[in-house]
Amino acid sequence: xxxIEGYFRKEMSAEEITKFEQLIxxxxxFAEEVAFYLSARQAAQDEGVIEKKERFREIYxxxxxxxxxxxxxxxxxxxxxxxxxxxxxxxxxxxQRSAGPGQLANRYxxxxxxxxxxxxxxxxxxxxxxxxxYNEGKWQDALRQFEEIIQSGVAGSEVxxxxxxxxxxxxxxxxxxxxxxxxxxxxxxANPGLFYQAVTLLERNRSGDPENAKQLxxxxxxxxxxxxxxxxxxxxxx
Amino acid sequence: xxxxxxxxxxxxxxxxxGLLQGGLQKRRSEEQLFTSYAYFIQEGIRKYxxxxxxxxxxxxxxxxxxxxxxxxxxxxxxxxxxxYLYQIFHNKCVDLLRKKTTNKYSVHRTLxxxxxxxxxxxxxxxxxxxxxxxxxxxxxxxxxGELGENCRKALLLWADGHSDQEIAATIEYKTAAVAKxxxxxxxxxxxxxxxxx
Numbered sequence: 001x002x003x004i005e006g007y008f009r010k011e012m013s014a015e016e017i018t019k020f021e022q023l024i025x026x027x028x029x030f031a032e033e034v035a036f037y038l039s040a041r042q043a044a045q046d047e048g049v050i051e052k053k054e055r056f057r058e059i060y061x062x063x064x065x066x067x068x069x070x071x072x073x074x075x076x077x078x079x080x081x082x083x084x085x086x087x088x089x090x091x092x093x094x095x096q097r098s099a100g101p102g103q104l105a106n107r108y109x110x111x112x113x114x115x116x117x118x119x120x121x122x123x124x125x126x127x128x129x130x131x132x133x134y135n136e137g138k139w140q141d142a143l144r145q146f147e148e149i150i151q152s153g154v155a156g157s158e159v160x161x162x163x164x165x166x167x168x169x170x171x172x173x174x175x176x177x178x179x180x181x182x183x184x185x186x187x188x189x190a191n192p193g194l195f196y197q198a199v200t201l202l203e204r205n206r207s208g209d210p211e212n213a214k215q216l217x218x219x220x221x222x223x224x225x226x227x228x229x230x231x232x233x234x235x236x237x238x
Numbered sequence: 239x240x241x242x243x244x245x246x247x248x249x250x251x252x253x254x255x256g257l258l259q260g261g262l263q264k265r266r267s268e269e270q271l272f273t274s275y276a277y278f279i280q281e282g283i284r285k286y287x288x289x290x291x292x293x294x295x296x297x298x299x300x301x302x303x304x305x306x307x308x309x310x311x312x313x314x315x316x317x318x319x320x321x322y323l324y325q326i327f328h329n330k331c332v333d334l335l336r337k338k339t340t341n342k343y344s345v346h347r348t349l350x351x352x353x354x355x356x357x358x359x360x361x362x363x364x365x366x367x368x369x370x371x372x373x374x375x376x377x378x379x380x381x382x383g384e385l386g387e388n389c390r391k392a393l394l395l396w397a398d399g400h401s402d403q404e405i406a407a408t409i410e411y412k413t414a415a416v417a418k419x420x421x422x423x424x425x426x427x428x429x430x431x432x433x434x435x
Contacts, residue, residue, distance in 0.1 A: 001422045001425050001426060002422055005422070021358060021359045021361075021362040024362040024365055024366065025361055025362055025365065031362075031365050031366060031369060032369055033429075034366055034369075035366050035369035035370045035373070036373075036429055036432070037425070038366065038370055039370050039373040039375075039378060040378060040382075040393070040425060040428055040429070040432075041396070041397045042375075042397070043373075043375055043378035043379050043382060043397075044382060044393045044394050044396065044397035045397040045398065046375070046379065047379050047382055047383075047394060047397075048394045048397055048398045049302055051394070052268065052298075052302060053298045053302070055269070056269075056272045056298045056301065057294065057298070059269060059272060059273060059276075060272075060276060060279070060294060063273065063276065156387045157387060186387065187388065187408075187409055187410045190262065190265065224262075
């Protein structure tokens with residue numbers, strides 16, 4: 001494989017290139033290996049594109065603008081505007097009264113984990129089943145599904161993340177912490193494990209939990225990890 | 239007006255520079271690029287009467303195509319990123335309306351393999367092309383999923399054009415040489431899994 005790679009990385013002399021191309025014509029097994037090298041790279045590229053698209057979908061769903069409203073008459077606009085102002089003032093009043101640790105975590109959970117994105121990828125159908133169960137509100141079944149995958153020994157970071165989220169929604173905080181701690185140990189591009197542990201501790205809100213959550217949030221900010229901006233904002237509020 | 243232009247020019251430069259870097263910085267720049275013009279999706283719904291899902295697909299494909307052009311050096315910054323993206327997006331929306339985009343992945347795949355074979359001699363190229371056409375893409379992608387987390391990630395990063403040094407930094411291999419050896423080992427493992435299917 002290293003030899004084949006040398007060719008495609010243009011690391012060969014003119015003489016070596018001729019020899020390489022001759023070998024393709026003369027040795028069917030070698031030609032097959034070259035074709036595999038290119039096909040594998042393309043398959044990995046396709047898979048990467050699907051992953052990126054799924055990431056984009058998650059971002060879009062999080063920031064999606066609200067659906068457009070129907071056209072209204074002038075008075076309806078005045079009434080709507082007055083109602084909005086009243087709601088904003090009332091919400092602000094409530095917000096000021098209730099920006100405690102639990103509320104911060106609750107709001108995050110409601111905003112981000114109402115539903116979980118079902119992927120378009122062809123792999124790991126059992127994960128998709130778990131996600132669909134979650135989105136249908138069957139949290140116990142979803143957790144059972146994710147835990148079965150974990151017990152089968154083939155689970156990656158994604159399944160640990162989902163198992164943690166479902167456990168948190170079921171208020172099984174100890175279990176959620178176990179899964180999020182395991183998630184944070186994966187060497188990932190972007191690992192939200194520490195931040196999710198902080199969310200769990202803030203929602204559980206037992207004695208000592210907010211302090212431990214703050215330490216985790218600090219680590220998220222200092223190490224430039226996933227959800228750094230939210231962590232920074234929460235540290236200001238806590 | 240000119241200060242607005244300067245601002246956009248600087249923002250474009252920062253974004254393209256970020257995309258040309260590897261690892262986490264590239265990932266962030268990709269997400270930033272996606273978010274910056276995500277309002278195109280609403281435009282696709284309003285102006286081209288597309289379903290939201292189709293408008294999202296057109297926009298996501300637009301961003302992915304722009305990222306590819308920027309990273310392989312074929313975006314020449316003659317227009318602003320916004321204009322460039324909008325042009326691609328417009329074409330994709332029109333294509334969608336004409337329903338020309340069925341099976342877009344296979345089109346993309348054939349082109350990419352052809353790109354790799356660009357400099358190879360005619361005789362050798364036709365041998366490889368014929369063999370590659372026989373590949374079972376679904377099985378290959380499924381087997382990729384069966385590799386360990388690090389292996390799969392290393393191969394995805396490699397296919398996305400990351401250097402071994404960047405792969406080492408992302409997956410925490412000690413050196414670029416270790417990343418290369420591990421990556422090639424992963425490729426061999428994938429081959430064994432694929433052959434044994």
